[in-house]
Amino acid sequence: MGPLQHLRVKQIRFTARVLGCVEEFSGGNRLIRTMAHARLTAPILNAMLGYQRVFDDLPQAVAAANPYSSGGHDAMEAGALHLRLSKSPRPSDYAVFYHIQNLVSGWSKIFDLGGNVGNLFYCYNRYLNFPPSLVWQVYDLPKWTDEGRRLAEEHGEKRLQFTRNWEDASGADLLLVSGALHFFDPPVYHMVAELPEKPIHLLINRSPLIAGPTKAAVQDNDNLRTARVLHNRAELIAAFEAIGYELMDSWQAAELAFKIIGKPEFSAPSYSGLYFRLKPQA
Ligand SMILES: C[S@@+](CC[C@H](N)C(=O)[O-])C[C@H]1O[C@@H](n2cnc3c(N)ncnc32)[C@H](O)[C@@H]1O
Structure with missing residues (x-):
């Protein structure tokens, strides 16, 4: 990022912080909400909030994030961050442990x-x-x-393998989509529908599901900005049900949240987790 982009990021964050503070005051919430939706003020707010607003789809959010993304998912610090974060489980990982602990010994x-x-x-x-x-x-x-193959070799870990071929998910006992559902376009339920043999268990964790219609947005994290889909919760569940899955459980991944200024319908006060199982064929 050049100096102009750094300045713009600072301005966007400052604007978001100020508006966020106003939202905390009595009546402030309604004021910002009105400004975010009114025909005259909404474009001004959107211009000031830059990439910190709602986009119609993922490509639009990607285009807004790109000038400020500092490498996005490919940034070396993203890999280091994930390794650091997984040194100990995050709260929502315990829901995954709960659902797989008694099953995993029978899985391939x-x-x-x-x-x-x-x-x-x-x-x-x-x-x-x-x-x-x-x-x-x-x-x-x-x-x-x-990098994962290199690390697995370093650890002498043969159980951990890597692929760039999505079809390898076919016939898996479990498809785990942790912190990643929102990065895929076409959506994961379309990807799963195309597999010759769908995974029996499907665990989605740490995804920003919203009450409003499905949109896209940019998460502003330290030096990284990544675009993501904000899936409508009910629509997402219905889409997995339509391809043969049954929802068994859901939970909040309270360690993560996502806020769009003035638009609670597109905000996720906490991320979500969902556990689906493939319904037996009649
Ligand atoms: C937030 S990390 C989640 C890491 C891990 N699953 C966890 O929960 O700790 C999201 C991961 O999705 C990957 N990702 C994003 N877009 C992708 C794409 N189009 N194809 C493959 N991987 C992608 C990123 O590289 C990153 O490793």
Whole structure:
């Protein structure tokens, strides 16, 4: 990023902070909400908030984030961050532990979509002691699959494998989509529908699901800005049900939140987790 982009990021963050403070005051919430929706003030607010607003789809949000993304998902600090974060489980990981702890000993394969360098494998294995025969296969960007292979070799870890082929998810016992559902376009339910054999269990964790219609936005994290889909919760669940899954459980991933100024319908006070199981064929 050049100096102009740095300045713009500072201005956007300052504006968001000020408006966020106004929202805290009595009546402020309504004022900002009105400004965010009124025909005259909404474009001004949008211009001041730059990438920190709602977009119709992921490509639009990606285009808004790109000048400020500092490499986005490919940034080296993103990999280091995931490894650091998974040194110990985050609160929402315990919901995943709960659902897989009694099943995993009978499984052959977990497919980890957006699994970075396999950070969750290392973290979960410390708690669940995976069987030697289990394959944990990660799908991610080439930079992370290459780095993940190198790390797995360094650790002598044969259970952890990497792929760039989505079809390898076919027939997996579990498809795990942790912190990643919102990065895929076309959406993951379309990807799953195309698999010759759908995974039996499907765990989605740490995704920003919203009450309003599905849109896209940009998360502003330290030095990284990444575009994401904000899925409408009911629509997402219905889409997985339509391809044969049954919702078994849901939880809040309270360690993460996402806010759009003046638009609570597009905000997620906490991220979400969902557990689906493939319904037996009649
Ligand atoms: C927030 S991280 C989640 C890491 C890990 N699953 C966890 O929960 O800690 C999101 C991951 O999705 C990956 N990702 C984003 N877009 C992707 C794409 N189009 N194809 C493959 N991986 C992608 C990123 O590289 C990153 O590793």
